[in-house]
Structure formats: C-alpha cells, structure tokens
Amino acid sequence: xxxxxxxxxxxxxxxxxxxxxxxxxxxxxxxxxxxxxxxxxxxxxxxxxxxxxxxxxxxxxxxxxxxxxxxxxxxxxxxxxxxxxxxxxxxxxxxxxxxxxxxxxxxxxxxx
Amino acid sequence: xxxxxxxxxxxxxxxxxxxxxxxxxxxxxxxxxxxxxxxxxxxxxxxxxxxxxxxxxxxxxxxxxxxxxxxxxxxxxxxxxxxxxxxxxxxxxxxxxxxxxxxxxxxxxxxx
Numbered sequence: 718x719x720x721x722x723x724x725x726x727x728x729x730x731x732x733x734x735x736x737x738x739x740x741x742x743x744x745x746x747x748x749x750x751x752x753x754x755x756x757x758x759x760x761x762x763x764x765x766x767x768x769x770x771x772x773x774x775x776x777x778x779x780x781x782x783x784x785x786x787x788x789x790x791x792x793x794x795x796x797x798x799x800x801x802x803x804x805x806x807x808x809x810x811x812x813x814x815x816x817x818x819x820x821x822x823x824x825x826x827x828x829x
Numbered sequence: 830x831x832x833x834x835x836x837x838x839x840x841x842x843x844x845x846x847x848x849x850x851x852x853x854x855x856x857x858x859x860x861x862x863x864x865x866x867x868x869x870x871x872x873x874x875x876x877x878x879x880x881x882x883x884x885x886x887x888x889x890x891x892x893x894x895x896x897x898x899x900x901x902x903x904x905x906x907x908x909x910x911x912x913x914x915x916x917x918x919x920x921x922x923x924x925x926x927x928x929x930x931x932x933x934x935x936x937x938x939x940x941x
Binding site: 749751753758759760761762763766807809811812813814815816817818819820821822 | 833835860862870871872874877885919921925926927928929930931932933934935937
C-alpha cells in the first residue's frame with residue numbers, strides 16, 4: 718500500500734522568506750517520490766522527483782527536496798519565495814510500478 | 830503539438846446528456862490515466878491504461894466509461910451524471926506505470 722500526507726493545507730510566507738512544504742509518505746517498498754505544482758486553470762506540472770541515488774533533489778524554479786528514509790519524509794523547500802511561486806503543490810508517491818498516489822495538496826500564498 | 834492535450838477545456842451538461850472527454854498524448858508514452866480533482870478533496874485516480882489495456886478501475890461508477898483505442902488516445906464517456914460529478918477531470922500519461930506523469934490542462938465539467 719502507498720499513501721501520502723501533506724501537513725498544512727495552506728501555507729503563507731512573505732516574499733523572500735524560506736518556503737517549507739511538508740510531505741510524509743507510507744510505502745512498503747522503496748518509493749519513487751514526486752512534487753508537482755498546479756497554477757489556476759492548469760494541470761499539474763512536475764517540479765522534481767526522487768527515484769534512486771542522491772537524496773537531495775533539485776528541481777525547477779529553485780525548489781529542492783530531500784528524501785529522508787528514516788523519517789519517511791520528502792519535504793519541499795525554496796530558500797527565497799517569489800510572488801510567482803503562489804500555487805498549489807502536490808506530493809506524490811509510487812511504489813512497485815503502481816500509478817501515483819497524490820497528497821491532498823498545499824496552497825502556498827506569498828505576501829508582498 | 831507536444832505534451833498532453835485535453836478537449837474540451839470546459840463542459841456544461843445536464844444530468845440526462847451524454848458527452849465525451851478526449852485526451853491525446855504526443856509523448857510516445859505507454860500508460861494513460863484519468864484523474865478527478867474536486868474542491869477540497871485529494872486527486873482521485875479513476876482509471877489506468879497500460880498498452881491500451883485497462884489495469885486499474887478504482888470503483889468508479891458505471892456512468893463514467895473509459896475508452897483507450899490506442900496508446901495515444903484516451904476518452905471518458907459520460908452519461909446520466911450527477912451534480913456531485915462536477916469537477917476538473919485530468920488526463921495524464923507516463924512511459925510506464927509508476928513513473929513520472931505528464932498532465933493535460935484538464936476539462937472543467939459542470940453538471941446541472
């Protein structure tokens with residue numbers, strides 16, 4: 718079985734502040750992990766992914782995430798928020814070649 | 830055109846109508862998916878097709894009927910829908926199930 722929990726349905730930060738979006742997963746086998754971003758009236762766009770190898774993964778738009786097996790976490794970070802980062806972010810997990818299971822999403826607001 | 834294309838972008842239908850959603854992927858992928866995105870609910874996987882064969886049907890009501898004539902095209906036939914079926918329907922594709930998924934921009938469906 719596989720599942721994802723995203724802590725915090727809404728996160729608000731000031732422009733220039735650190736962004737931290739939390740994701741914990743459950744998987745009975747080593748997982749593949751993903752972060753997606755969704756802007757209004759659009760589909761989901763891949764930000765970054767972890768499959769194997771280096772546990773710190775860099776993605777587009779300055780985002781990165783670290784796979785921590787001991788904590789079953791894959792939190793998304795960005796050192797300095799930009800207004801254009803305001804969107805909804807989804808964490809997803811896949812195990813044993815099954816279709817992705819998505820978390821419930823975190824809406825990021827960036828205050829000027 | 831590249832990526833995953835969905836038509837129409839918006840659809841309003843009555844409960845007695847029959848309509849179809851269309852999805853086409855230009856990425857050479859083997860797997861295609863239908864997801865339902867409702868307000869305040871996690872993304873719900875509806876159907877998975879791998880090499881044109883349906884591999885997952887997550888207890889979706891029979892008023893939703895998928896069709897996958899080839900690896901590039903996916904349809905969702907709709908009939909006698911309910912107002913609670915109003916949602917954003919997202920099509921996606923991937924090289925294999927469990928891998929990185931590419932999404933279309935979705936069809937916003939409103940059932941009146």
